[in-house]
Amino acid sequence: MKLKKNIPLIDQHDKYxxxxxxxxxxxxxxxxxxxxxxxTIQFEKLRxxxxxxxxxxxxxxxxxxxxxxxxxxxNLSNHLGGAQIWAKIVSEANGGAHKIYNATxxxxxxxxxxxxxxxxxxxxxxxxxxLSMAAKKFGLKCKIFMxxxxxxxxxxxxxxxRKNGAEIIPVYSGSQTLVDAVSxxxxxxxxxxxxxxxCVGSTVGPNIFVKIxxxxxxxxxxxxxxxxxxxFNKIPKKIKLVNCVGGGSSAYGFWSEFIDFEKKQIELIGVxxxxxxxxxxxxxxxSRGAKLGILHxxxxxxxQNDEGQINETESISAGLDYxxxxxxxxxxxxTKRARYTYATDEDALNAxxxxxxxxxxxxxxxxxxxxxxxxxxxxxLSEETVIIVNSxxxxxxxxxxxxxxxxx
Amino acid sequence: MSISLINQSFNKAKEENRPALLTYTxxxxxxxxxxxxxxxSISKYADICELGFPHNTPIADGGQIQTSAYRAIKNGIKIxxxxxxxxxxxxxxxxxxIILMGYYNMIYQYNDEKFISKCKESNVDGLIVVDLxxxxxxxxAFKCKKKGINFIQLISPTTSKKRLKKIVRDSHDMIYYISxxxxxxxxxxxxxxxxxKKYLEIKKLNKFKNVVIGFGITEKTINSLNKADGLVxxxxxxxxxxxxxxKRQNVVTNVTNVVKRLKNKxx
Numbered sequence: 240m241k242l243k244k245n246i247p248l249i250d251q252h253d254k255y256x257x258x259x260x261x262x263x264x265x266x267x268x269x270x271x272x273x274x275x276x277x278x279t280i281q282f283e284k285l286r287x288x289x290x291x292x293x294x295x296x297x298x299x300x301x302x303x304x305x306x307x308x309x310x311x312x313x314n315l316s317n318h319l320g321g322a323q324i325w326a327k328i329v330s331e332a333n334g335g336a337h338k339i340y341n342a343t344x345x346x347x348x349x350x351x352x353x354x355x356x357x358x359x360x361x362x363x364x365x366x367x368x369x370l371s372m373a374a375k376k377f378g379l380k381c382k383i384f385m386x387x388x389x390x391x392x393x394x395x396x397x398x399x400x401r402k403n404g405a406e407i408i409p410v411y412s413g414s415q416t417l418v419d420a421v422s423x424x425x426x427x428x429x430x431x432x433x434x435x436x437x438c439v440g441s442t443v444g445p446n447i448f449v450k451i452x453x454x455x456x457x458x459x460x461x462x463x464x465x466x467x468x469x470x471f472n473k474i475p476k477k478i479k480l481v482n483c484v485g486g487g488s489s490a491y492g493f494w495s496e497f498i499d500f501e502k503k504q505i506e507l508i509g510v511x512x513x514x515x516x517x518x519x520x521x522x523x524x525x526s527r528g529a530k531l532g533i534l535h536x537x538x539x540x541x542x543q544n545d546e547g548q549i550n551e552t553e554s555i556s557a558g559l560d561y562x563x564x565x566x567x568x569x570x571x572x573x574t575k576r577a578r579y580t581y582a583t584d585e586d587a588l589n590a591x592x593x594x595x596x597x598x599x600x601x602x603x604x605x606x607x608x609x610x611x612x613x614x615x616x617x618x619x620l621s622e623e624t625v626i627i628v629n630s631x632x633x634x635x636x637x638x639x640x641x642x643x644x645x646x647x
Numbered sequence: 648m649s650i651s652l653i654n655q656s657f658n659k660a661k662e663e664n665r666p667a668l669l670t671y672t673x674x675x676x677x678x679x680x681x682x683x684x685x686x687x688s689i690s691k692y693a694d695i696c697e698l699g700f701p702h703n704t705p706i707a708d709g710g711q712i713q714t715s716a717y718r719a720i721k722n723g724i725k726i727x728x729x730x731x732x733x734x735x736x737x738x739x740x741x742x743x744x745i746i747l748m749g750y751y752n753m754i755y756q757y758n759d760e761k762f763i764s765k766c767k768e769s770n771v772d773g774l775i776v777v778d779l780x781x782x783x784x785x786x787x788a789f790k791c792k793k794k795g796i797n798f799i800q801l802i803s804p805t806t807s808k809k810r811l812k813k814i815v816r817d818s819h820d821m822i823y824y825i826s827x828x829x830x831x832x833x834x835x836x837x838x839x840x841x842x843x844k845k846y847l848e849i850k851k852l853n854k855f856k857n858v859v860i861g862f863g864i865t866e867k868t869i870n871s872l873n874k875a876d877g878l879v880x881x882x883x884x885x886x887x888x889x890x891x892x893x894k895r896q897n898v899v900t901n902v903t904n905v906v907k908r909l910k911n912k913x914x
Contacts, residue, residue, distance in 0.1 A: 255783055266751055266778040268707040270828055273805035412713060413703065425706045430829045432805065533752040534704060536778070546726055547756035548703045 242574050244499050248491070248567055249453040256446030257538070259573060263566035265445040267536045271425075274432040279447045281352055286454060294347060299458055302376065303339050306462035307331040309470065309627070314597035315614075322479075322620035324613055325627045326600065327463055329489065334369045335633035336603070337456055337489040338440065342369035344455040345438035346377045352436060358382045359438040360424040362389055362417030362485070363558030363605065364396025364636060366440030371405035381405040384424040386416040389557045395636045414551045417485075417561045421535050441486025442565035445536035449565060456492025459629065464496045476504060477624040479616070482631070483608040484509040484579065485522065485559035487568040489631040498576060506578065509568060510608045512554035513581035520553035522560050525572050525579040534563040540572075555584035555640065556604035558632065582611035588644055590614055591634070603632035604640065652744040652772050653797055654820050656694045657857040657876055665913050666873050667694035669859055670906055671748065671881030673715040674698050674732050675724025676888060681898065682719070683732050685888075688903045690736075690743050692910040697775070697879065700729045700749040707777050709832030711882040714889055726757055730769040737770040746773035746799065759787060763794050773797035775823060781814045792819060799823050802849060804837070815852040823879070824849060826862045826872075832882030835863030839871035846875055866905075870912045880909055 240259040243251050248258075256264045265275060285291040299305045308331060312324045329337045342359070349357045357379045361367030367383035374381035383400055387409045390397055400407055408427075413419040421439070428437040439448035442456075467474050480497060482490035490509050497505045511523035521527060524540040532541035534549055542550040542562040554560040571577035582590070587604050590611035594600055602610060609628045617626055634641065650658070660667035670693040676682050690696055701716035701724060708716070733745050747766065754762045754776065766774065774791055776784065781800055788798035800818040802811060803825040815822065824846055827837045842860060849858050860872055861879030869878055884902055891901040 264783065265780075266783075267780060268777055268803075269780050269801040270707075270803040270805050270825060272780055272803075272810070273807060412717075418704065422704055422706050426709070426830045429707055430833060432828060530756070533750075533755060533778070535706065543752070543756070545756065547752040547754075548720065549752075 240573050242498065242576055248495060248498055248570070249450045252446060258566050258570040261531065262539055262569040263446050263449060263537050265536055266533050266538070267445050268429060270429050271432060275445055275447055277352070282348060282447060282451055285348065285351060291347070291351070295344065298343055298347070299340070303333045303343060304331065305458065306466065309463065309466040312598050315594060316617070318597055319614060319617045321618040321622070322616070322624035322626045323622065324617055325625060326630045327459065327493070327627060328600070329459055329629055329631040330602065330633040334365070334372055335635065336365040336369070337459060337492060337631045338365040338369040339372070340455040340458050340492065341440070341452045341488060342366065342373040342438065344451060345370070345436065346373035346379060348451070349379055349436035350377055354434060354436045356380045356431070356435040357438060358384065358424055358427055358435055360384045360417065360420040360440050362420065362440070362560055363556065363603070363632070364389065364393035364400070365558060365632060367405070367407070368396045368399045370438055371400040371403035374405060375403045382408055382427070384408050384410055384420040384427065386410050386414070386420045388415040389417065389420070392640060393557055393636050394639060416552070417557065418549060418552070425535065441488040442491050442567060443486040443535060443537060443563060449537065449567060452488050453491045453495065453567065456488050457495040459489070459492040460494060460496035463493070463627070475623070475625045477621070478505045479508055479624065479626045480505060481508045481510065481609045481613045481626060482629045483559060483605045484511050484525065484564060484568060485561050485605065487565035489629055491565065491567055493629040494577070502576065507571065507576060508612060509577055509579040510612045511579060511581040512556055512559035512608060513583040513586070514553040515555070516583045516585050518553050520551055521581065522552035522554045522562065523581040524562065524564050525568060526581045532563070537566050539563045539566045539569050555587060556608065558605040559608065580612060582608040586611040591641070592645065600630060601634045602630045603634045604637050605632050606630045651797060651820050652742060653695060654857065656744055660694055660877070666875050667859070667877035668692065668910050668913065669695045669697055669877050669879040670884055671697040671699060671879060672884055673701050673712065673719050674729040675701065675719030675722055676715040676885070677718050677892060677898065678722050679724060679728050679732065683735055684899050685902050686732070686736050687739065688899050689906040690740055692906045695744045695746060695877070697746045697748050697881070698729065698733065700726055700747055700753055702750040702753055705750060707830055709830040709882060711832040711886040711889070715885040726753060730765050733769040733771055741770070744772040745770070746775060747771050748775040749777065751776050751779045759790065763790055763796060766796050767794045771796060773799050773821065775799045775801070781810070781817070785817065788817065788819070797821060801825060804828060804845060811849065812852060815849060815856060818856055820857060822849060822856050822858045824858055824860050826860050829862055831862060833863055835868045839868070842872060843874060866908055866912060869909055873913045878913070
């Protein structure tokens, strides 16, 4: 299993959609074959279409707001000693998280395909909020599938979705979290694929959805590459790009331009959700050795039992609370290009406390998992090492959880 | 070559000038023992019995079958129990075809070859894998065929003409036509006329393949599609189990009565 150079990772799959011969694919019911095929043809056409690219760039610039800033966390770096810690504040993007890139692109594709209805899943509520924003912007009717448990714990994002005119469909089956929301959203699409476009909220699901999402979020690393050249005059010799990984869309977006670099120069570190310290449950299939399995149309490492039943997951962060992960991250893991680890709920909360104490920054619980790892490794590293954390979400949505857990 | 039990069942129904009745129940619903009892009892009226091996993330199933699947898993059904239910059933009803139906991850975790061998050992006649579509399933289907197990291809209203030809060409004895864009258990939202139109398109490509229609089939709709080679009823049966449990009535009797009524509508 080998990575190819000079080809975007999203395109390094075989004719059946597998990365590294075994990750990804399209394990879908027959009914979805045609809509997935149509979408694939349309997307391949659009991404080569100059006008479409212009349109994308226009909305990325004027609607999402690019570039998001890259800042040095001076106080935190000084406090910890060792490596310099930087953050790319992707949460500055319109709506407060990276999910807006994928949502905007899906809305544009939906328009291009002449469909008027768009549906999507959401965990933390960001994917849903952004899709509702994009739907409103482009005049599409929007339904968002969300686990009942997540609706309760991410209320601010639900309020935003409703304000944008989207209908939230609560999902009561299973663990009532993201995994069930994705299932229910796919079921809805099976029944309505003739007039409805489906947006999968991360780099998961059937092959084409992994590709569209990765293509959209890669904006983050295009910006970062330019910003590194501006700030350092060249790409520094020792970089560590630290990113939280749930489905893996922000991590892929953060890394895509840097995958071809030598690992010695640019290390990619993915941080999964280890769940509560005392719990056996987690949402860390890559770092805690889950087996390969098929979930939501893709083969990937997946938290499951011996029989193939999908395990319940547990994490303080709704956005990472997913039993499987993107097939492209499985590929990056097995080719050893990226390293994956996890942070517990407590690690993430402590990181939140420390980052907010030293910096004027309010990262949501998802990127706090990445900050936890950065805080852990920084003191051991040299001063010329540049750690960059993707601060991909804003903690406004977590205010209830933070209040409860930190009495803030 | 001998005729498969599945084809024999269709032939028998044809002699009686009616479609074959196919039932779907979930193994282990509502207990291992009871699901075998239900199977035995309804097989008096059903020509072919589909038995689901439940998965807890069934992306193509509606509420009724989801409920049955969750109930079965909660009551401890394991994949080997499913095989043992089939074996026990086949000891008594050796001529009644059994088709296992489920999601690919369960098979993948068990191991493809091992799963197919176990099917053979337990006298399973056919397999439906919901999320292993054509052409990705070609290799798996071939392995099934080598062991004398029917791999049943699915066709839906969205299947293109080009694809349809290939699928029919590579199919085994039976083809499953999904009547509409829906998960299982949806209300029939397409007219029987339109469903039969697509059905005939499939038949025209190869009249020797037995084509069954499923999704949205209840006592109300079954008669309108009686020109088909076979009709599948699943959610209606699963919901009857739920209803009977709720009312604390005899599940086996109630479910059997539903199947009997369905059969009477197509005789």
